Amino acid sequence: MHRIIETRLRDCTRLSPGARGLTPMPLRVLIADDHRIFRESLRHILDLDPELSVVDAVGDGNALLESAHQHHPDVVCMDVMMPGLDGIETTRRLLASQPEAKVIGLTAYPDRHYVLEMLNAGARGYVTKSEATEELQNAIRSVCQNQIYFCPEVSASLLDPGQARPPGEVPRSLRLSPDSQEVRTLLDEIGRAPVPAGRPIPTPDEFARLQQIVEGSTIPAFVLDQRHVITHWNKACETLTGMPASRMLGTREPWRPFYPEARPVMADLILDGAREHELRRYYAGKFHKSKLIDGAYEAEDFFPRLGASGAWIYFTAAPLHDAVGRVIGTIETLQDFTVRHQTETVLKQSEAHYRHLSITDNLTGLFNSRHFYKQLKSEIGRAIRYSHPLSLMMLDVDNFKKYNDTYGHLEGDEVLKQLADVIRNCLRLGDNGFRIGGEEFAVIMPDTDVESARLVAERLRATFAAVRLKPRPDLTTHSTASIGVTHYRPYEKLTAFIRRGDAGCYQAKHQGKNCVVVPEGRHAPEHEAKGTS
Numbered sequence: 001m002h003r004i005i006e007t008r009l010r011d012c013t014r015l016s017p018g019a020r021g022l023t024p025m026p027l028r029v030l031i032a033d034d035h036r037i038f039r040e041s042l043r044h045i046l047d048l049d050p051e052l053s054v055v056d057a058v059g060d061g062n063a064l065l066e067s068a069h070q071h072h073p074d075v076v077c078m079d080v081m082m083p084g085l086d087g088i089e090t091t092r093r094l095l096a097s098q099p100e101a102k103v104i105g106l107t108a109y110p111d112r113h114y115v116l117e118m119l120n121a122g123a124r125g126y127v128t129k130s131e132a133t134e135e136l137q138n139a140i141r142s143v144c145q146n147q148i149y150f151c152p153e154v155s156a157s158l159l160d161p162g163q164a165r166p167p168g169e170v171p172r173s174l175r176l177s178p179d180s181q182e183v184r185t186l187l188d189e190i191g192r193a194p195v196p197a198g199r200p201i202p203t204p205d206e207f208a209r210l211q212q213i214v215e216g217s218t219i220p221a222f223v224l225d226q227r228h229v230i231t232h233w234n235k236a237c238e239t240l241t242g243m244p245a246s247r248m249l250g251t252r253e254p255w256r257p258f259y260p261e262a263r264p265v266m267a268d269l270i271l272d273g274a275r276e277h278e279l280r281r282y283y284a285g286k287f288h289k290s291k292l293i294d295g296a297y298e299a300e301d302f303f304p305r306l307g308a309s310g311a312w313i314y315f316t317a318a319p320l321h322d323a324v325g326r327v328i329g330t331i332e333t334l335q336d337f338t339v340r341h342q343t344e345t346v347l348k349q350s351e352a353h354y355r356h357l358s359i360t361d362n363l364t365g366l367f368n369s370r371h372f373y374k375q376l377k378s379e380i381g382r383a384i385r386y387s388h389p390l391s392l393m394m395l396d397v398d399n400f401k402k403y404n405d406t407y408g409h410l411e412g413d414e415v416l417k418q419l420a421d422v423i424r425n426c427l428r429l430g431d432n433g434f435r436i437g438g439e440e441f442a443v444i445m446p447d448t449d450v451e452s453a454r455l456v457a458e459r460l461r462a463t464f465a466a467v468r469l470k471p472r473p474d475l476t477t478h479s480t481a482s483i484g485v486t487h488y489r490p491y492e493k494l495t496a497f498i499r500r501g502d503a504g505c506y507q508a509k510h511q512g513k514n515c516v517v518v519p520e521g522r523h524a525p526e527h528e529a530k531g532t533s
């Protein structure tokens, strides 16, 4: 086989440099094909041409871009179907940074769609692998003379599909001027065609502009093209996610740093038309439409896989449009607000803590008198609104002065704490206990009629009386409380309601203490209501 190739190459190199339009310096050629044997035979063939110099032969698009960066080739011959970055994407990126490079696409099968896509991406030649040994040098010479070159098989595929070739006619290669009507018609076809799956739309110019914007940004961002392939993954995004661009570019795996398994990210959903049910499925309760950007959505979430102990990220995904308004990709920006979230959480906790302190009695842990009045007012409102019963219990420790005088103030405090515990333990859910004065307590019982409230009060009284107190190591004693119970009478004033409860307590003291009284009558006289013990 090599002998045939060498014969052809001799024919080829017999042409005068002028006729070939080559410069005296050998043209620097870079080859990319994932098939090692094919790329090495190409290298061998081209190296035999004294006017060509193969600077490198690599296996994929990323390696090609790296090598091109290093060698600055005049011509790049690349396979259109490569793993990772395909030829179309690689061409766009290459030309964004080296617009003077001439790209020739290599393909096993001359698919019309891919030929046009490569042309649109900026390629100047297209050669099938089966014709490469004969055609590649022709293609290289043509593109270096600023022509567009299609090998015979490719030009046949570009014929109007409805236009049959006359029987027996052998297809011929095609050389076109980039400014020719034929090329314009072919490129027009791409512009008019409905966007097929797998079609990368941004032109090299658009791509280069986007590259500058995204790469120059300190905000973590990545871009998906219309095929959901990652085309940009900036430095800030590398830092935030810990995933290098080299690992992410060319893949359809933007989920990788964020989730344990494959799933669409917000940018994918926007690309698919931002269907609400899909957004809800993946970001339920966390997403909303952007107020600033049309068609964009925003969300925030916690990502346990990011950083040492997870990160809170606010992310926005917005569609990218071409000049005629077609969606050609999506850009997703990410904001790490973990520190702000932590500060807010601490603030909320301390706010809640101080709020709790402001309504709590230090000694007993029950709510204080300030909260008692607020709570009672709100329960009265509820009772009126829903016509529900509401009962109130007022309690006062019996002979507390004597206890204090006998055993000391600290032992007196113990009694108050014991009573608070009893109140807490006897209450049902929804009832609330308060210490509203020195040795005075209250219980608000929503949705409770007076008879039920009296039973609760009785149980509470008996429980407290049974509590064993040890004001001295050698002494066990007990304390008691007098309790007044009453229920709310619709539309009466809060003060009248409280006074009637106080009156019950006062009567209990007069009836010998350690008992429960439900006072009769409208309300207690002013002077009685004040003296609860």
Ligand SMILES: Nc1nc2c(ncn2[C@@H]2O[C@H](COP(=O)(O)OP(=O)(O)OP(=O)(O)O)[C@@H](O)[C@H]2O)c(=O)[nH]1
Pocket: 396, 397, 398, 399, 400, 401, 402, 404, 408, 409, 410, 411, 412, 413, 416, 437, 438, 439, 509, 513, 532, 533
């Ligand atoms: N240990 C302690 N005593 C308190 C506290 N607040 C009020 N006291 C005392 O509670 C006592 C209340 O006494 P009085 O109002 O005479 O009532 P009492 O001795 O219980 O008499 P009756 O109510 O008739 O049974 C006073 O000695 C107050 O100093 C407190 O926080 N801790």
